[in-house]
Amino acid sequence: MIRSEILREIAPILRDQLVVCNIGIPSQELHAIDDQPSNFYMLGTMGLASSIGLGLALAQPKTVIVIDGDGSVLTNLGTLPTIGNNAPGNYILMIIDNGSYGSTGDQPTYTGKKTDLAGMARAAGCDNVVVVQDVDTGPALQAAIEGGQATVLVVKCDSGNAKMPVITMDPVIIRDRFMKAVRA
């Protein structure tokens, strides 16, 4: 499966949750598949989805699901120790690990070679790291939501992108409707 197929499959689970979605094609795919006010789309700032989601999870009690990528996590590796030492039980970091920089033309990342993101997360202090194959994403995500424990979920899948339109929504509108969903 590629990322967009996973997102389509887990959309019914994501719909009722606060979601912080990674820059580029991941946000475009989620926006096209199931736009919700409870989705925060990153339009820039590669690498910070996990940090934004962590700040959000620490500031309020609702479950926060971060949809991140292997390339983005590699860009902001300092996030893993911060998560390992601070993440509350309502924080789920789901890393779609397709071993490539999808938004820029599927150039390979190091996770497709020798680098093991799950191992790095564990070494950084993340206690609950789960690795699943693409077809098992839905049940694993549901279990993480119900588990009430900070979770890093590494989803191994194929490289590839769906052709989706660019998000043209104003960033302040994205942020404002998201904050209303947080408060609702």
Added chain:
Amino acid sequence: MSIDARIVDDLVANGIEFVTTVPCKQLAGVIDEVDRREGIFHIPSNKEDEGMGLCAGAWMGGKRPAIIMQNTAIGVTINTLATLIQYYRMPLPMLISYRGELREPVACQVEMAVHTKALLAQLNIPTYHFHRQSDVEELDMILKYTFMCSKPVAILTDANFWGGYGDQ
């Protein structure tokens, strides 16, 4: 009252409950003070752009954030300031140690100091420079201004403000 306690009192009085820090020798006292306060959640960051991401999330979660960092970090946070904090229009007080200014003993620090105000000006970030301890009297107003206009705002605090550097 110490200058560190005075600064943190102003943060608390302005409803700031979420503070991320990247250390600087000049900021050690204020970071200790932040860490001691019950009403503030203190989360150290490994890098300042990561810290700004944490602050953005905390703001959207209903908590007023602040970041405490060194001016050298302006060099690594320009993209985050432009495409996250400013683009989504979020408030972010940035208490910044202004290394490389008067009374600085480390020459390399001057290399970023000479760019600091120019970079902040290029980003249209309101910038205040605390040079004397009495300048702290403006902090309360600056924090109110930051949350009024929902912008990142820089408070540059130089070595003279902190009463010298190291053994000086």
